[in-house]
Amino acid sequence: MELRTLRYFVAVAEELHFGRAAVRLxxxxxxxxxAIxxxxxxxxxxxxxRSAAGVTLTPAGVVLxxxxxxxxxxxxxxxxxxxAAAGAATLTVGILGDSTDPGAMRLAAAYRRRHPGVEVRIRETDLTDPTCGLRAGLVDVALTRGPFDETGLTVCELRADPVGAVLRADDPLACRDRLTLADLAGRRWFQFPEGTDPSWQSYWNGGEPREGPVVRAVQECLQAVLWNGTVGMTPLGHDHPGELAVVPLTDMxxxxxxxxxxxxxxxxLIRSFVRIATAAYRD
Amino acid sequence: MELRTLRYFVAVAEELHFGRAAVRLxxxxxxxxxAIxxxxxxxxxxxxxRSAAGVTLTPAGVVLxxxxxxxxxxxxxxxxxxxAAAGAATLTVGILGDSTDPGAMRLAAAYRRRHPGVEVRIRETDLTDPTCGLRAGLVDVALTRGPFDETGLTVCELRADPVGAVLRADDPLACRDRLTLADLAGRRWFQFPEGTDPSWQSYWNGGEPREGPVVRAVQECLQAVLWNGTVGMTPLGHDHPGELAVVPLTDMxxxxxxxxxxxxxxxxLIRSFVRIATAAYRD
DNA sequence: CAGCAACGATACCCGCGCGGTATCGGCCTC
DNA sequence: GAGGCCGATACCGCGCGGGTATCGTTGCTG
Structure with missing residues (x-):
């Protein structure tokens, strides 16, 4: 009865489904x-x-x-x-700047609440560094988005958001309920500065080289769309100004x-942070 | 960082000595x-x-x-x-009857205190069954003495007591400060009834067949010594009536x-009992 | 000062446990 | 009754956690 096994048990007990629990684990x-x-x-x-109807906890299972x-x-x-007793009582978290994901700050707050003795520092970076300073040793853990070069890093997926194209509301394609990359052929896409991680750059350009204005932050992207008719992509599920439309892309x-x-x-400290993050993003 | 590893750590931290901790484990x-x-x-x-002077805990070690x-x-x-939630809320403990070891009852009390939801039953047996009814399925765990036939059982040593010969106080050998089995050659030793575990029988007869009165309980042994001049052995460190002398045996x-x-x-339930027992007997 | 004993670290070997893939078997749905 | 879902089973390979043998350092001793 080791801790690892108990983690397995908790996963199964929460999912009440061996397959899904295995995925989570x-x-x-x-x-x-x-193991169970x-x-x-x-x-x-x-x-x-275990019955055909599904998996349920026995009384002993509830206690466990x-x-x-x-x-x-x-x-x-x-x-x-x-x-902390050994002296490592500071955790620096890197966050993709101007993040449209409000979970990050709440997560940091939850961590602070859980480990009052640990000083948590937040470092926001712009869109030019998807690792948020991890490579440069500026942060202990990055809360960010893929894809980026992962050599020498360990990456733990917290969630996967479908992405959509960001268009001006008066764009002819804005009224469509879904798009493919082909629909956007020939458009100008916003670009990241020279030296930005290639796989990151490539992903947000839909997989092929494009032309367009160089941006560094989310606000710049949105402005580029509004003023220049540039297109770009964004994770679905976040709010955007009314002058913008986000249309799901089916082939991304x-x-x-x-x-x-x-x-x-x-x-x-990092391990605990990731654990809390995983749980927080599961909801 | 699994529970087993933490048990290792606690052992080393308590012994402050890797070798002794390894023995304990x-x-x-x-x-x-x-592992450490x-x-x-x-x-x-x-x-x-780790220094030449020995092993000491660091502040982080103290916290851990x-x-x-x-x-x-x-x-x-x-x-x-x-x-207990699964229904196994009773633990029956077998104890070698008329035990001269006062720890047993205190141990049972400690277990009751620790696990109030578990009903502990004590079953005392006489000296004719060193397994205290374990073989017959009458008890869940036996708190007893070796040696006995261990096939099909698991045995965990709690302590090892040197043994001494029990003699009448007026015996010529009673004033000696130590004896060997050879000193007792030709004496009558008390015997256990037919069918008693052979290795148990043999041990308390000093390794060879003897003649003497058949006894079933500690009191009978002592009476046999007092009235018949029979000799026998007993673990050292327990009290006996003043008419009896106990002399350490060096070759047992x-x-x-x-x-x-x-x-x-x-x-x-048994595992916890053994754990508590091990800790209790260590002192 | 040489020799030795104590003790933790290191080197190396081996078997078991754990995690993998492939497949089975029961049960429900259509 | 065919197919799909889901947990159980069978089997395999590797790595970890045990083992023994030995080393290096330290401190005591004759």
């Missing part, structure tokens, strides 16, 4: 089933009722879920407390919201 | 050293100061020790709570106080 379903069986054996109690959450929570705080891979950090194994 | 020293190093790496903090104890304690209670293997249970993996 970034593993395949059979080892998860086996072993847990049931170790605990000497059946934890789930409650206790496991408390235990894992405590273990997580412990890690951070130890790291979704934009992944990710947490990223240097190296492979995060320090406890 | 029933493992060898190198894997333990490696890995833990230090995962925690991102040095936990021990405190947190680990709380976490392991909670995990232990969790197991028992889950088992110590008598092992053990906890034992059926099968290989104990249910959570």
């Amino acid at each position: 970034h593993m395949s379903q059979p080892p998860l089933s086996r 069986r072993k847990l049931e054996h170790d605990a000497g109690a059946v934890l789930f009722e 879920l409650e206790e496991s959450r408390a235990l894992l929570d405590r273990a997580d705080r412990m890690r951070v407390r130890v790291a 891979a979704p934009s992944r919201v990710v947490a990223a950090w240097n190296g492979s194994d995060p320090n406890p | 029933h493992m060898s020293q190198p894997p333990l050293s490696r 190093r890995k833990l230090e790496h995962d925690a991102g903090a040095v936990l021990f100061e 020790l405190e947190e680990s104890r709380a976490l392991l304690d909670r995990a232990d209670r969790m197991r028992v709570r889950v088992a 293997a110590p008598s092992r106080v053990v906890a034992a249970w059926n099968g290989s993996d104990p249910n959570p």
Whole structure:
């Protein structure tokens, strides 16, 4: 009955579905089933009722879920407390600047609340650096969007947003309910400055080289659309001024919201941050 | 940072000595050293100061020790709570009857205090069954002494007591400060009834067949010594009537106080019991 | 000062556990 | 009754966590 196993159990107990829990845990379903069986054996109690109707918790499972959450929570705080005692009591979070995602600040606040002893610093960067200063060592963890060059980094997906084209409201295509990249052929797209991560640049240009004004921040993008008829893309689900229209693009891979950090194994402060972020973005 | 690793850490932190901690954990020293190093790496903090003078805890180590104890304690209670929720809320403890070891009852009391939801039943047996009814399925766990046939059981040593010969106070050998089995050659030793575990019988007869009165309980043994001049052995460190003398035997293997249970993996109630027992007997 | 004992670290080996893919079997839907 | 969904099972390969043997440092001792 190790902590890892309890994390598996909590995932299954929350999803009430082995397949989905396995996805959440970034593993395949059979080892998860086996781990739960072993847990049931170790605990000497059946934890789930597997029936055709679905998976439900037994009374023993309910008790274990409650206790496991408390235990894992405590273990997580412990890690951070130890790291803080060792002197690493500051966490610098990089956020993609002018972010249209309001979750980021709330997340930082939640982390502060959970680990009062840790000083959290926020560093916002413009759109020219999708790693938010991770590569330069300016931040411990980046809360950003893909894609970007991940060599030497570890990336954890938090959510995947479909993207849409941003058009002026009076654009002929603005009234369409969906578009493909082909519909936008020949348009001017906004560009990022020289030296920007190529895969990032390429993604937001729909996969091919384009012409257009160079921008550095979200506001500049929007202005470029309004004033010059440039097009661009943005994740769906965020608010934009009324003069702009966002039309879903059906042939674009979704934009992944990710947490990223240097190296492979995060320090406890980062680990806890990612954990909280994962849970926060799940809702 | 799994629970097993934290148990390792607590052992080292309490012993402040890798070798002794390894003994306590029933493992060898190198894997333990490696596990602690890995833990230090995962925690991102040095936990021990290794110097020629010995091993000491760093501030981060102190924090981790405190947190680990709380976490392991909670995990232990969790197991028992889950088992209880699944219906297994009774633990029957077998104790070697007329036990001269006062720890047993106190241990049961401690367990009751720790797990109020679990009903603890005590079953005392006489000296004819060193497994205290374990084989017959009458008890879940036996708190007893070795040696006995361990096939199908799991045995966990709690303590090892040197043994001494029990003699009448006016015996010529009673004034000696130590004896060997050879000194007792030709004496009558008390015997256990037919069918008693052979290795148990053999041990308390000093390794060879003897003649003498058949006894079933400790009191009978003592009476046999007092009235018939029979000799026998007893663990050192317990009180006996003034008419009896106990002289250490230098060539007898110590008598092992053990906890034992059926099968290989104990249910959570038994596991917790053994854990508490191990800690209690360490003092 | 040489020799030794104590103790943690290192090197290396081996078997088991855990995670993977492929497939099965029961049950529901259409 | 065919297909799909979902958990269980079978089987495989690798890495981790155990083991033994040995080293390096330190401090005590004759």
